[in-house]
Amino acid sequence: MRWRRAASAAVALVVVVAAVGGWRWWHQRPPYGPEALHLRSSLEFVSYEQAQAALGSAYQAPVASGGDQLVLGRVSWQTPSASLDGGYFALFLIDKRTDLKPSVFAVAAPQESVGLGSAGVENRIADHYPWLRGAGPLRVGxxxxxxxxxxxxxxxxxxxxxxxxxxxxxxxxxxxxxxxxTAPVTLPDLLLALVYLGPDDQVFWAQRLQG
Incomplete structure (x- = not known):
């Protein structure tokens, strides 16, 4: 009888391990991939006047002078079948030569929809996508x-x-x-990418848009 109890315990353990593995697979699976969004994007250099016209009167363009450069970007997508449900899209603009990001942005979008900054989970993006190593922190010294x-x-x-x-x-x-x-940069120097991060810090996917 002892061997039967041991066999039952082994079977139960296998079932538990399989269930945990299945849950992890499901939990890391995105509700949709980037192809479902039909993403479109563009980048171009603009003057302050052109930047202000693109943003509209409700938003203030960054002031540029003395060799500063302004890059106008547009990203659009088809509304997905499922909501982000606590997750978010992270939009990165990175100078590929240095893996550095700009510090100043102006955005034409409802303030509650788009935020500026960084988050700890984004430090893990480069583990999945080495070409996005500029998404996380950089070693100093x-x-x-x-x-x-x-x-x-x-x-x-x-x-x-x-x-x-x-x-x-x-x-x-x-x-x-x-x-x-910092300036000077050229458009081929710039990488524009969209990353989908889940509500529990899942790195679902990353899509290169430009560069």
Whole structure:
């Protein structure tokens, strides 16, 4: 009888392990992939006047002067069949030469739909997508890490289209107190990517849009 109890325990353990594995697989599975969104995007350099016209009178474009550059970006998608349900889209604009992001953005979108900054879960994006190593913090010196620049966090799947203007300031070497993307840049230097992150810090997928 002892061997029967041992066999039953082994079977129960296998069932539990299978159930946990199945739950993890389901939990990490996105409700839809990037192909369902039919994503469209563009990047271009603009003057302050052009940036302000693109954003509209309700929003203020960053002021640029003395070698600063303004990049106008547009990203649109088809509304997905399921809501983000606590997750969000992270929109990254990165200078591929340095893996740095801009610090200043202006966005034409409802304020409650789009936020600016960073989040700890985004440090794991590069583990899944090495080409997006600029999404997380960067090593500074030999012992520290610094999260330079910002990304846009979109918490509403109905927020499309998103129009933004990013400032790339022209700074002298002594003015660069913190790592951030600066002028001069060219459009081929820039990477634009959209990442879908789940409500429990899942990195669902990342889609390269430009660069």
């Amino acid at each position: 030999g012992s520290g890490w610094y999260s330079g620049g910002s990304r846009l966090a979109i918490g509403d799947a109905d927020a499309s289209p998103v129009t933004f203007v990013a400032l790339f300031p022209h700074l002298e070497t002594h003015q660069r107190e913190f790592p951030m993307a």
